[in-house]
Amino acid sequence: MKKMKLLIILLFICGCTPQQSQPQSQPIPPTPLPENDFLIIGHRGASAYAAGHTLAAYEMAVLMGADYIEIDLQMTKDGKLVALHESVVTLDNAQQAVADVTFDEIQLLSPGKEFDKNHLSYTLPNSLDLRIVDLSKILTYFGDRVNYYIEMKSPRVYPGIEEELLRQLNEHHLLNRDDPIPKVIIQSFSDKSLQEVFALEPSIPLIKLYKFSKKAHLTKKELKDVTKYAAGVGVNVEAVNHKFIDKMHSENLLVHPYTVNDENMMRSLMSFGVNGIFTDRPDVALRVRNDKNSNEIELYP
Structure with a gap:
């Protein structure tokens, strides 16, 4: 009888002992893209x-x-x-x-x-x-x-x-x-x-595409959501602005505007710090990139 009582007590103790919580796996971060490359x-x-x-x-x-x-x-x-x-x-x-x-x-x-x-x-x-x-x-x-x-x-x-x-x-x-x-x-x-x-x-690496009718802008919630899986954003070139680019970079998101065929626009976007462009004219974009690289070499020999 005493053995039976002891068994019941042990079972009760074991049943009431709080289970150790399993360690939660950390979320997988998005795969990044090289920050310093200007992609054509x-x-x-x-x-x-x-x-x-x-x-x-x-x-x-x-x-x-x-x-x-x-x-x-x-x-x-x-x-x-x-x-x-x-x-x-x-x-x-x-x-x-x-x-x-x-x-x-x-x-x-x-x-x-x-x-x-x-x-x-x-x-x-x-x-x-x-x-x-x-x-x-x-x-x-x-x-x-x-x-x-x-x-x-x-x-x-x-x-x-x-x-x-x-x-x-x-x-x-x-x-x-x-x-x-x-x-x-x-x-x-x-x-x-x-x-x-x-x-x-x-x-x-994943890129979330956006098309804005006005200046490009993402809310805090949109930014929080996209940074969970994306390495960057693709944005229609008409909506791109310096403030938006800086904000994306501060959130570790790269910026690839589309579609850029004008040479002067390419130069402006490069000066703004975009990380690449979609273009119908890769030869023009390559010339612009080479010119920029040559100028940087001359400035910093």
Whole structure:
């Protein structure tokens, strides 16, 4: 009987002993980008000189000195990730959502047909032969000899686009590498989509895109939220100002304005301290960057 009472007391004591709390894991910080580099991002490739989002435009951007080629991604009905800015295409004189057509149908389009507006000396004579390409072909063609700046367009329209993108990047051995600058950057206007990528693969630097109708500005809450997963912000160039750039830098966020084609604007933005620009003219941006570097060498021999 005494043994039974003793057992009951022990059980009671053990049951009432407070459990030691498990140490909570620390949140994973966003993967940063190099702060001192001024990145030249070929907007849809060198899209001032060749139809955007074609292999020719991307190749030209690389030859012109772009640090990254920018790829907008949509997803076709049969699950192909295609390099395309618009979510709607015109087939058989009717507009159709990319999500409702197959990749073979997309191939009927000629992106070079509309590309004859600027008549620049670099314009390719065979632009009508260019075709829209899928991400897999781009990654196979360029491999790891270029850097990729990828935007997920309208991700809510394409369920699973994040997983498919990461699958292809892994398949081509473009993640978790030790390169001077990250091989891949992913951007989106969708914070939900970026957060999903961050949860799946936190090693990729992420850029949150914004488009402001007035001067660029983020509230304290917006800043707190974006710094949890992003390395920087992409902002329409019309809204960029010195105060905004300084504020982003104080929060360890880099600033990449889009889309900058004017040489004087490039010089102004560099003097403001932006960390890179999206441009249709990588050759112009490279000249501006080289001029700045040369001037700095002369000032500080």
